[in-house]
Amino acid sequence: MTSTFLASRNPILFGPGVSARTGAELRALGCKKVLVVFDKGVKAAGIVDRILNSIREAGIETVCYDGVLPDPPDYTIEEAAAIGREANVDGVVAVGGGSSLDTGKGAKVLLTNPPPISRYYLAHEDIRPDTGEMKPIIVIPTTAGTGSEATPGGVITDTKNNCKQNVPCATDLGIVDPELTVGLPAAVTVTTAADALCHAIEAFTSAEHNAISDVLAEKAIELIGANLTRAAENGADAEAREGLQLAATLAGLSIMGPFCNVPHEIGLTLGMIFHMPHGTACAMTLPEALHFLAPVIPDRIARVVRLLGATPPEDAPAEMIGAAARDRIAALYRDIGFPKLSDFVKSKEEVLAAVPAIMEAMPFHFSPRPVTAADVSDILAAAYDR
Amino acid sequence: MTSTFLASRNPILFGPGVSARTGAELRALGCKKVLVVFDKGVKAAGIVDRILNSIREAGIETVCYDGVLPDPPDYTIEEAAAIGREANVDGVVAVGGGSSLDTGKGAKVLLTNPPPISRYYLAHEDIRPDTGEMKPIIVIPTTAGTGSEATPGGVITDTKNNCKQNVPCATDLGIVDPELTVGLPAAVTVTTAADALCHAIEAFTSAEHNAISDVLAEKAIELIGANLTRAAENGADAEAREGLQLAATLAGLSIMGPFCNVPHEIGLTLGMIFHMPHGTACAMTLPEALHFLAPVIPDRIARVVRLLGATPPEDAPAEMIGAAARDRIAALYRDIGFPKLSDFVKSKEEVLAAVPAIMEAMPFHFSPRPVTAADVSDILAAAYDR
Numbered sequence: 001m002t003s004t005f006l007a008s009r010n011p012i013l014f015g016p017g018v019s020a021r022t023g024a025e026l027r028a029l030g031c032k033k034v035l036v037v038f039d040k041g042v043k044a045a046g047i048v049d050r051i052l053n054s055i056r057e058a059g060i061e062t063v064c065y066d067g068v069l070p071d072p073p074d075y076t077i078e079e080a081a082a083i084g085r086e087a088n089v090d091g092v093v094a095v096g097g098g099s100s101l102d103t104g105k106g107a108k109v110l111l112t113n114p115p116p117i118s119r120y121y122l123a124h125e126d127i128r129p130d131t132g133e134m135k136p137i138i139v140i141p142t143t144a145g146t147g148s149e150a151t152p153g154g155v156i157t158d159t160k161n162n163c164k165q166n167v168p169c170a171t172d173l174g175i176v177d178p179e180l181t182v183g184l185p186a187a188v189t190v191t192t193a194a195d196a197l198c199h200a201i202e203a204f205t206s207a208e209h210n211a212i213s214d215v216l217a218e219k220a221i222e223l224i225g226a227n228l229t230r231a232a233e234n235g236a237d238a239e240a241r242e243g244l245q246l247a248a249t250l251a252g253l254s255i256m257g258p259f260c261n262v263p264h265e266i267g268l269t270l271g272m273i274f275h276m277p278h279g280t281a282c283a284m285t286l287p288e289a290l291h292f293l294a295p296v297i298p299d300r301i302a303r304v305v306r307l308l309g310a311t312p313p314e315d316a317p318a319e320m321i322g323a324a325a326r327d328r329i330a331a332l333y334r335d336i337g338f339p340k341l342s343d344f345v346k347s348k349e350e351v352l353a354a355v356p357a358i359m360e361a362m363p364f365h366f367s368p369r370p371v372t373a374a375d376v377s378d379i380l381a382a383a384y385d386r
Numbered sequence: 387m388t389s390t391f392l393a394s395r396n397p398i399l400f401g402p403g404v405s406a407r408t409g410a411e412l413r414a415l416g417c418k419k420v421l422v423v424f425d426k427g428v429k430a431a432g433i434v435d436r437i438l439n440s441i442r443e444a445g446i447e448t449v450c451y452d453g454v455l456p457d458p459p460d461y462t463i464e465e466a467a468a469i470g471r472e473a474n475v476d477g478v479v480a481v482g483g484g485s486s487l488d489t490g491k492g493a494k495v496l497l498t499n500p501p502p503i504s505r506y507y508l509a510h511e512d513i514r515p516d517t518g519e520m521k522p523i524i525v526i527p528t529t530a531g532t533g534s535e536a537t538p539g540g541v542i543t544d545t546k547n548n549c550k551q552n553v554p555c556a557t558d559l560g561i562v563d564p565e566l567t568v569g570l571p572a573a574v575t576v577t578t579a580a581d582a583l584c585h586a587i588e589a590f591t592s593a594e595h596n597a598i599s600d601v602l603a604e605k606a607i608e609l610i611g612a613n614l615t616r617a618a619e620n621g622a623d624a625e626a627r628e629g630l631q632l633a634a635t636l637a638g639l640s641i642m643g644p645f646c647n648v649p650h651e652i653g654l655t656l657g658m659i660f661h662m663p664h665g666t667a668c669a670m671t672l673p674e675a676l677h678f679l680a681p682v683i684p685d686r687i688a689r690v691v692r693l694l695g696a697t698p699p700e701d702a703p704a705e706m707i708g709a710a711a712r713d714r715i716a717a718l719y720r721d722i723g724f725p726k727l728s729d730f731v732k733s734k735e736e737v738l739a740a741v742p743a744i745m746e747a748m749p750f751h752f753s754p755r756p757v758t759a760a761d762v763s764d765i766l767a768a769a770y771d772r
Contacts, residue, residue, distance in 0.1 A: 004399040013390040
């Protein structure tokens with residue numbers, strides 16, 4: 001059944017150089033003193049200073065929180081918000097990868113709602129943060145991956161239950177400037193772009209894909225196919241960076257309704273167990289997942305293959321289409337030096353031992369093909385052997 | 387300068403047959419008794435009864451307002467809202483073309499905010515309707531044109547000042563079912579689709595076009611080029627109807643930021659003076675406007691020509707590209723029987739006499755080329771002679 005296209009509520013300013021407008025945009029939002037949230041790596045890369053300069057040139061005071069951690073733990077959200085409350089800020093700016101953006105979103109919630117952040121997890125269906133008094137947030141991604149600038153919530157690690165939680169929080173502006181990704185190391189370029197590729201392909205192959213989302217997903221897949229190898233080989237290729245950054249935003253917009261399916265559902269648990277970065281874990285089984293899905297949605301899988309620049313023969317049987325999809329993405333992964341499952345897990349047996357935890361955590365509600373424990377084992381085994 | 391992509395806040399359920407889910411969707415929104423807004427033509431076409439059946443089968447009561455007029459006058463909004471208030475409804479459903487959707491949006495505002503509707507015109511920058519207590523609205527377009535399901539306001543005729551005004555009002559759901567347009571007369575198909583074509587082309591050629599909007603606009607242009615002649619020739623062509631309906635929604639999404647430029651800016655005043663339907667008036671000068679814009683944005687105009695299935699020579703000079711765009715759209719208009727300016731105005735002199743009013747009403751802020759009175763005269767004269 002087709003899903004409702006859940007239009008993002010987040011306005012987005014996209015283009016090379018637009019991050020120089022950060023200060024002016026904050027002023028337009030009425031901010032006089034803002035909490036700026038980032039991690040030490042983005043600071044060391046010099047990106048935070050560019051943003052801080054723009055903010056200060058607009059006559060706006062800044063207070064910094066530089067303690068963002070990957071897969072942001074609940075307590076870091078509370079730390080960031082405490083600094084902002086103490087300084088009586090009237091806005092938030094989050095600069096960095098998905099973890100920084102999600103930390104900023106959580107901090108925005110806690111600036112005007114009592115902690116702890118766990119009160120507002122979407123899983124607790126009865127409690128929602130009061131949005132009436134919320135201060136504005138601008139998010140500025142420095143990777144082309146999560147699409148967090150397009151999505152209406154922050155993903156936070158619940159350290160009590162060792163799982164991911166979602167806190168609802170729209171953003172007031174996303175400033176998406178591909179120039180900020182030019183210095184990104186190839187390894188980060190590759191795994192974050194693979195995350196975006198998953199968002200787009202999983203939305204397009206979801207049991208609840210929809211026609212509007214399809215338009216965004218198809219364009220994102222095409223852009224990643226055309227630009228990822230180029231950006232991995234030459235990080236200074238501005239055109240390739242712009243293509244990937246646009247793809248990441250479009251992919252973020254495309255998942256609003258269809259949501260993700262097999263690769264993300266396996267990857268979320270896999271990442272928690274084996275301490276793999278989000279993008280790496282979620283993209284790890286993409287080739288094998290598409291091979292698995294081809295028998296039920298051969299036309300959509302064939303379309304993915306074509307968008308990635310390969311050509312399955314007309315009227316090819318589903319098995320051949322699935323193999324073509326698997327092989328096309330596996331070849332892309334080889335070209336870009338995408339990590340292997342064996343880099344994180346020392347034996348196939350150990351990976352397969354994770355299957356019960358994956359099945360327990362995930363309902364595979366958005367997969368167009370029912371997924372059994374045996375299917376997950378097959379997918380993981382094939383991914384391990386690839 | 388690139389604009390911010392103002393993501394629509396309106397969720398959209400798109401697909402053949404989805405209007406049968408109207409009752410269930412209203413129930414999910416918590417409605418028990420709704421005001422249903424439409425005009426007599428849509429009722430006579432049997433479409434309203436299909437929607438009413440779906441609503442009533444879900445156990446929801448209905449109260450009807452069938453007085454929608456084209457370019458909805460302010461007083462009709464107040465009439466519709468009075469009926470809804472009197473019956474103490476807890477939601478609105480608007481079924482029809484852009485006029486019905488805009489009437490429904492205005493009625494939603496007045497259900498929980500004191501009349502008259504003129505208090506809430508966007509032009510009065512200081513007064514905004516209180517959104518806190520607003521009742522939900524579902525909008526169900528029956529033409530593929532305005533894209534009102536994607537836009538955050540209702541366009542209303544200010545009968546005191548004889549001009550158009552905008553009232554801010556997001557929708558809670560758009561149900562966009564191409565099957566509802568299958569019985570549409572060819573003349574309505576043609577002029578509403580031309581309106582959507584203008585939205586997409588004007589967003590794409592705006593001085594403030596943006597990369598996300600471009601993706602939506604390009605797809606909309608391509609879909610209209612591929613499907614409009616088919617739908618005009620055979621209204622029962624379900625695939626063509628679906629293509630046009632998706633294009634209209636995408637085009638509505640694409641104008642959120644770049645907004646429209648020359649054809650709409652001329653058309654809005656032209657339509658008021660010569661009593662032309664909105665789509666007809668706005669699309670009337672599209673061929674000549676693109677010819678006018680080609681010298682400053684030849685690459686974008688060439689891209690429009692290609693999306694419409696024609697091929698200007700590589701490295702063609704701007705004048706040749708502009709002529710190709712003009713001729714491609716003029717040929718499309720001939721194929722589909724689009725009206726002529728002389729159908730509405732009896733002499734070229736009379737059209738040209740409207741130029742001062744057009745210049746006074748419109749700043750042409752979004753045109754990538756400055757627009758003088760002489761330019762508007764040239765565009766109108768060429769359109770009259772076409």
